[in-house]
Amino acid sequence: MRELFEPSALSASPDWRQRAVDGALVFSPVGDLDLDTAGEFERRLVEIVDRTDAPLVLVDLADVHFIDAGSVSVILRARTKARRRNVTLCVRGLSGVPALVFDALGLRETLICPVPLDDRGQAA
Known part of the structure; x- marks a missing residue:
């Protein structure tokens, strides 16, 4: 008997993209950031923070469909490490x-880039 909800259909594994744009490093996960993907998300984001020479790491969530509180915590920990x-x-x-998760946690103003950026990561 086939299950009504197959786990692979419920949680899309994210893809990871990163690029340098005018002195900023843009990290763009694609898919869902949840319990299943939080470990890899944290490993990749911390590695970026540890290795970058860029003064700005931009986490672009435009292609993320779902994020849980644990993955938001990953971003907060990476931000603390970046500040150091x-x-x-x-x-x-x-x-x-x-957006709803960030609003519910009261973090939109804390984590959103202070300067408006265009699609290439540049100050608008």
């Missing part, structure tokens, strides 16, 4: 469920 290295870490591209 004099690197600014901020978030952009919030919409849908991720």
Whole structure:
């Protein structure tokens, strides 16, 4: 008997993209950030923070459909680590469920990039 809800259909594994844009490093996860993906998300984000020479790490969540509180905590821990290295870490591209989660946690103003950025990560 086939299960009505197959786990693989409920949680899309994220894809990870990163690029350098005018002195900023843009990290763009794609998919869902949840309990199943939080460990890999944290490993990748911390590695970026540890290795970057860029003064700004931009976490672009435009292609993230779901984020849980644990993955938001990953971003907060990475931000603390970045600050110790004099690197600014901020978030952009919030919409849908991720925007609701950030709002419910009261973190939109804390983590959103302070300067409006265009699609290439540049100050608008």
